[in-house]
Amino acid sequence: MSEIAAGPFGAWLGAMRAVLKGEQSADVPCGGCAGCCVSSYPIPLRSTDRVALERVPARYLRMPADSAGGLARMGFRDDGSCPLLCASGCSIYSDRPQTCRDYDCRIYAAAGLLPDGERPVIRSRVQAWRFAMPTAVEQAAAAAVLRAAEFIRDHATLFPAAMRAGSATAAAVLAVKSYGLFEDAELAPGRHESAQQGVLRVIDAARAFDRDSG
Numbered sequence: 001m002s003e004i005a006a007g008p009f010g011a012w013l014g015a016m017r018a019v020l021k022g023e024q025s026a027d028v029p030c031g032g033c034a035g036c037c038v039s040s041y042p043i044p045l046r047s048t049d050r051v052a053l054e055r056v057p058a059r060y061l062r063m064p065a066d067s068a069g070g071l072a073r074m075g076f077r078d079d080g081s082c083p084l085l086c087a088s089g090c091s092i093y094s095d096r097p098q099t100c101r102d103y104d105c106r107i108y109a110a111a112g113l114l115p116d117g118e119r120p121v122i123r124s125r126v127q128a129w130r131f132a133m134p135t136a137v138e139q140a141a142a143a144a145v146l147r148a149a150e151f152i153r154d155h156a157t158l159f160p161a162a163m164r165a166g167s168a169t170a171a172a173v174l175a176v177k178s179y180g181l182f183e184d185a186e187l188a189p190g191r192h193e194s195a196q197q198g199v200l201r202v203i204d205a206a207r208a209f210d211r212d213s214g
């Protein structure tokens with residue numbers, strides 16, 4: 001499999017954390033890949049995703065069960081493709097939903113994970129990404145993200161069910177939010193404490209990250 005440059009790890013990590021804070025959209029060197037548009041992903045739609053809400057055929061749109069919250073969801077065709085994908089690409093690219101703007105499959109590569117389910121196009125892309133890590137700081141951060149993801153996956157059942165830590169996506173996101181705890185392997189969660197105490201530290205770090213988000 002040929003490798004694909006994912007860019008410098010440090011820059012990616014900073015940008016990914018900004019995306020997770022809602023400060024910017026992802027800027028992914030997709031090239032010709034439209035893996036995330038053909039991989040049977042239900043796309044959450046916010047009320048601000050007006051173009052998608054207007055354009056998606058009704059049979060692919062599931063509105064929230066109640067008006068008190070929750071997001072609409074855009075389904076996918078039988079072949080797994082998004083109903084707004086056409087031969088030339090996304091038919092609403094400049095107005096694509098925020099979920100699509102935020103998606104960056106390099107997060108799986110950073111966390112040493114593959115997306116769940118039958119998603120061969122994305123899996124292949126994830127396996128091809130290669131980050132540049134010219135500095136010791138970047139190498140340490142990359143190792144910390146990997147350690148965080150491994151700890152989270154190993155102890156997924158100790159997290160609240162709502163955090164869905166057993167899913168690759170949620171585990172990768174949690175790892176990016178909490179990796180700072182794992183930079184010193186000797187002091188990492190679970191190292192000199194129970195796994196439950198370590199999990200609580202990860203949860204606290206993730207919640208602090210979310211509180212800091214705009």
Ligand code: SF4
Pocket residue numbers: 036037043052082083084085086089090091092093096097100
């Ligand atoms: S809305 Fe556009 S970018 Fe988003 S999944 Fe569909 S085709 Fe892809």
